[in-house]
Amino acid sequence: MAKAVTTRPTQDTHLLTMYRQLVRMRVFEERVRDVYFAALMPGLAHVYLGQEAVAVGVTEALREDDYVTSTHRGHGHVLAKGGDPKLMMAEIMGREAGYCKGKGGSMHIADLSLGIIGANGIVGAGIPIAAGAGLWMKMRGGDSVVACFFGDAASNQGAFHEGINLAALWDLPVVFVCENNLYGISVRQNRHQKIVDIADRAIGYGIPGEVVDGMDVSAVYDAAKRAVERARKGLGPSLIECKTYRWMGHHAGDPARYRPEGELDAWKERCPVKLCRSILISDGILTEDEDARIQAEVESEMREAEEWAAAQPFPAPERALEDLYA
Amino acid sequence: MAKAVTTRPTQDTHLLTMYRQLVRMRVFEERVRDVYFAALMPGLAHVYLGQEAVAVGVTEALREDDYVTSTHRGHGHVLAKGGDPKLMMAEIMGREAGYCKGKGGSMHIADLSLGIIGANGIVGAGIPIAAGAGLWMKMRGGDSVVACFFGDAASNQGAFHEGINLAALWDLPVVFVCENNLYGISVRQNRHQKIVDIADRAIGYGIPGEVVDGMDVSAVYDAAKRAVERARKGLGPSLIECKTYRWMGHHAGDPARYRPEGELDAWKERCPVKLCRSILISDGILTEDEDARIQAEVESEMREAEEWAAAQPFPAPERALEDLYA
Amino acid sequence: MLKNLTQAEALREALVEEMRADSRVFVMGEDVGPHGGIFTVTKGMWEEFGDERVRDTPISEAGFVGAALGAALVGGRPIAELMFGDFAAVAMDQIVNQIAKARYMSGGKAIAPLVLRMTIGARGATAAQHSQSPHAWMVHTPGLYVVAPSNPADCKGLLKTAIRDDNPVIFCEHKKLYFEGGPVPEGEHTVPFGVADIKREGRHVTVVAISYMVHKALAAAEKLAEEGIECEVIDPRTLVPMDWQTVYNSVKKTGRAVVIDEGHLTAGVAGEIAARIGKECFDYLDAPVERVCTTDTPIPFSPQMEEFVIPQVEDAIAGIRTVLA
Amino acid sequence: MLKNLTQAEALREALVEEMRADSRVFVMGEDVGPHGGIFTVTKGMWEEFGDERVRDTPISEAGFVGAALGAALVGGRPIAELMFGDFAAVAMDQIVNQIAKARYMSGGKAIAPLVLRMTIGARGATAAQHSQSPHAWMVHTPGLYVVAPSNPADCKGLLKTAIRDDNPVIFCEHKKLYFEGGPVPEGEHTVPFGVADIKREGRHVTVVAISYMVHKALAAAEKLAEEGIECEVIDPRTLVPMDWQTVYNSVKKTGRAVVIDEGHLTAGVAGEIAARIGKECFDYLDAPVERVCTTDTPIPFSPQMEEFVIPQVEDAIAGIRTVLA
Ligand SMILES: Cc1ncc(C[n+]2csc(CCOP(=O)(O)OP(=O)(O)O)c2C)c(N)n1
Numbered sequence A, B: 001m002a003k004a005v006t007t008r009p010t011q012d013t014h015l016l017t018m019y020r021q022l023v024r025m026r027v028f029e030e031r032v033r034d035v036y037f038a039a040l041m042p043g044l045a046h047v048y049l050g051q052e053a054v055a056v057g058v059t060e061a062l063r064e065d066d067y068v069t070s071t072h073r074g075h076g077h078v079l080a081k082g083g084d085p086k087l088m089m090a091e092i093m094g095r096e097a098g099y100c101k102g103k104g105g106s107m108h109i110a111d112l113s114l115g116i117i118g119a120n121g122i123v124g125a126g127i128p129i130a131a132g133a134g135l136w137m138k139m140r141g142g143d144s145v146v147a148c149f150f151g152d153a154a155s156n157q158g159a160f161h162e163g164i165n166l167a168a169l170w171d172l173p174v175v176f177v178c179e180n181n182l183y184g185i186s187v188r189q190n191r192h193q194k195i196v197d198i199a200d201r202a203i204g205y206g207i208p209g210e211v212v213d214g215m216d217v218s219a220v221y222d223a224a225k226r227a228v229e230r231a232r233k234g235l236g237p238s239l240i241e242c243k244t245y246r247w248m249g250h251h252a253g254d255p256a257r258y259r260p261e262g263e264l265d266a267w268k269e270r271c272p273v274k275l276c277r278s279i280l281i282s283d284g285i286l287t288e289d290e291d292a293r294i295q296a297e298v299e300s301e302m303r304e305a306e307e308w309a310a311a312q313p314f315p316a317p318e319r320a321l322e323d324l325y326a
Numbered sequence C, D: 001m002l003k004n005l006t007q008a009e010a011l012r013e014a015l016v017e018e019m020r021a022d023s024r025v026f027v028m029g030e031d032v033g034p035h036g037g038i039f040t041v042t043k044g045m046w047e048e049f050g051d052e053r054v055r056d057t058p059i060s061e062a063g064f065v066g067a068a069l070g071a072a073l074v075g076g077r078p079i080a081e082l083m084f085g086d087f088a089a090v091a092m093d094q095i096v097n098q099i100a101k102a103r104y105m106s107g108g109k110a111i112a113p114l115v116l117r118m119t120i121g122a123r124g125a126t127a128a129q130h131s132q133s134p135h136a137w138m139v140h141t142p143g144l145y146v147v148a149p150s151n152p153a154d155c156k157g158l159l160k161t162a163i164r165d166d167n168p169v170i171f172c173e174h175k176k177l178y179f180e181g182g183p184v185p186e187g188e189h190t191v192p193f194g195v196a197d198i199k200r201e202g203r204h205v206t207v208v209a210i211s212y213m214v215h216k217a218l219a220a221a222e223k224l225a226e227e228g229i230e231c232e233v234i235d236p237r238t239l240v241p242m243d244w245q246t247v248y249n250s251v252k253k254t255g256r257a258v259v260i261d262e263g264h265l266t267a268g269v270a271g272e273i274a275a276r277i278g279k280e281c282f283d284y285l286d287a288p289v290e291r292v293c294t295t296d297t298p299i300p301f302s303p304q305m306e307e308f309v310i311p312q313v314e315d316a317i318a319g320i321r322t323v324l325a
């Protein structure tokens, strides 16, 4: 399990900004979970609950003109990079007004205008894509970077190896972020690889690798910031492994009986939202009242998003024939 | 370039055995090269000249009931594992009497009865196959091991990553042997990966990795022996990187203009056959006369093989329709 | 003795019986172990056979499919599972360049007795990367057998045949059928490759349907029977080898043919069937062969669109009416 | 102005002209840099454009094909080269699950303007893993354009169109044609997608031939012309989009059709063409559509066997005679 050390934020207001994002992600995903159980969405919901500090901390180190690639568990990344919860929820509910006009769904949200290259249903496949986006960032000039999210189990895909090797070889501005939540569906990390720290794989590509407490948004932010700066300077990619955990099963409908008793509770002790809140409060940056206000604002933002989405029409079936070729 | 240290053999007669194998490989491949230039073979000849110490040293550490997987540059591995030069040459020449009845050719020689799982035309593809063979060795019991050969450039394939991860995770009896000859076709190692020692990649799988002088057959043998013993004991795989070089271009017809001047000559200074011979002679194990006899015997063995092969008929065209399904 | 089993149970029965009978047989794949597979096919098997023979793999499709080949080449009889057939693309080199060719390239000396189970079909709005039916890629690759059963009994019987066969077999299981029941013979029950099953006899039109589409065809036939239209519904069961004779005989009798397949229309298996019927039954055909296939678009997420692109009973009926017009 | 160029030179001309005109265009692949590509297509380009835009890649097909997609999604216009089309299998997930679907899954918001050049065909006894013509896999995958030219002028014109197109294009280059010459327009010369070329007019039989097979068809036509048999040889040039109308019009005129393709027979592109002709020209066909394709076996090494499995001029002639019988 990740170390219990919690680092201090670089800036107090910064932490507050990140806290709000954590809360937004938490509330959004709780809604998605509820929407799933209420059978108001088609397909599966790979919710991000528990891992919020990773998406928030990394994205906080990015600029608007930076990019992210995401995964099947992508809502957090999309939200963090500026995704509109209305359009996200509409997509997740399969509506015409959604990000992908209902063609993509939960696993395929993309918005290039926000730098969201796309979620991906194929484990690991986003990694070479991120390298390629980084390649173009480098070739076109400027100093944009790409953050590439993927899971612990994805690190066993050939795509991981090839994508990182390319980025390393060509000094591409990519930050590879492994969200090690200990499981690929039911398979615990010790049953899918012999190593403990995926960051060690960085050695095989000649790039820096770092393990960070993925429940501590400031720690994630600090590591991401270093890696992003390195990338911006043209010094090449880094691999950051965030030790984290998912509150739910692989998707909302998975009871996750494969996890040892107590494991979830132990990790919940270190809930990234709670951790962040307690620092803010103990440091006097946030009062209980202000916190309540943030919660209320976020709740209403997300409720509105859901209500708006639920009121949108489904696409006409024959729209399925559109959008294939440009 | 590899270090110039030359270790001593564990046993003198052993070294003599290996020397004979080195010479056989050298002579066989010179013949293949000549056969290619004489247009007596179809297709391309990825000759093994210069790398002989790797196949010989590794295979010497194997038993008859062990297995090897090979590559497009596979003649050395096949010969070392007991391949019959007649049947090899016949296959290379596309004859009915060849190992694969003329269906496989130079890149696809296999003989399961000798433990030769097969050469492979897809770079890296043999690595998961070797892991799988190792898996079955482990599951069926006994203590056979699998040696898996591949090149420096193959180490950038996803198959490398996935195959070694499986073998590491499951403690499979596989010895991964990377023949780092510095090039994948025209692309020098520093242009295909950021690292210098491919053995470093072992860290990412939690297995031992070792760099060895691939021109020194005893060094290769010693490293292979350690790895093979480890595998036999059920302790899992190892990665051995042999620093070596190929005398010719990617195939016999490639003039290899992409290599810096002098590089080939420098490596030829450390010719594995010459190196081995000079030790044997300076240690008094081999006399010049005995050496001449070995040379003559091998020359005639390989000349016979070629003559025999050249006298074999080509397969009837319609035999192409056979051997697809069992 | 027949008993009622779902497709998942029938497959499990075949796996368990073959694993009990032959210690060389083992299964490997993602979450097939304690978890029992996301479609429950291997449920309970880990408890009986243990970690080694019911083997969870990392997410490394090319790796473990290649490993299955390696094990098969040296004496094992592995059964690898691809959770979604879409992931066949990730392991494609091992499937088409290695597994399919291992025997041929060796001049017939190697055998690769392995089964690659993969799910096909759209179910439950899993969108473009989890809904495909890519069996045509495999059918287009010489050296593979390709099986696509439509009911639990055939699942059991064909899987047993596949496991015992010395050739590599791609075993396509439709996701919508896993929890559908049907009568299955207990104990020894094998179905030979290359023998189609006439699921319904009829004299007006031949309907060749693959996998789950057999059910659409039968529903369409039922409906049309009310109007006196008699459809002969043929389930090839194995796509390689294909029982062409049964198809031709039927078309020679009916003079009309419709092919229903969940693969995309263009350059798929339905095209092959239509082309061969067009050639072999040329003098018998009273109408062009009609194909009812998934549109040439990826599978969209939203359910109404998904339904639109995948052949439905009404599409089958429309296709049949077209050839009868 | 026409000049005589080989296919390799014509392709290079297209690449160079487009790279000069658009700084977003770049090429990447194995040994494309200083080495100039093993079929010489990019020879001299590294000297002009440098390391960045003529980029040697590691042997990581899935990696660099995926990287091409990533670059395309954010504004680049990459051209990736697969040294052998057989290696498409190694990169298959990126091709079929990512590249082909990126636009559709995003609801039309993303574009993936990239070209994936790959060699097809058997040449020089390179055996089962270096001789395949796997274009059918791509044609069966909605979202890709698939191009298969047969002469240097079309190579240049189609490659320019491909580079400028906002869709992903699979560009199939036949290995046997790289060093064959032909007249090529200098400077600006584009060939539109979806427009077949009637390479030879005739009224007795329509021969649809793909890529190198166009030459076999023309040789057969030449031969048969001596007997007064007039073949109409159609080169579709692009398989997706396919110019069906030109094919149908021809078959409606001749009443007979042969399809020649170096892909394997079963479930390939020839089957699609035969099936569509069978449907759309049903009332016009005087004989079943005949297919002349590579046998359903891997490509064997030994040259006589290789020749046996691949369609030759005599096979084309035999096929044409069959439909005329
Ligand atoms: C290539 C591929 N293989 C398998 C799957 C099925 N699958 C979806 S998510 C998942 C687990 C991924 O684990 P990890 O990468 O650790 O991410 P996490 O789900 O834990 O966020 C699996 C096996 C897939 N979508 N793609």
Ligand SMILES: Cc1ncc(C[n+]2csc(CCOP(=O)(O)OP(=O)(O)O)c2C)c(N)n1
Pocket: B072, B073, B121, B122, B123, B124, B150, B151, B152, B153, B154, B155, B181, B183, B184, B185, B250, D030, D059, D061, D083, D087, D090
């Ligand atoms: C998947 C794949 N990509 C590319 C090739 C073409 N190719 C054949 S050998 C080779 C170079 C391999 O280099 P390395 O692995 O270092 O082995 P070496 O040739 O040096 O022995 C290449 C690119 C191939 N056969 N397979």
Ligand SMILES: [Mg+2]
Pocket: A151, A152, A153, A179, A180, A181, A182, A183, A184, A185
């Ligand atoms: Mg995980």
Ligand SMILES: [Mg+2]
Pocket: B151, B152, B153, B179, B180, B181, B182, B183, B184, B185
């Ligand atoms: Mg090399």
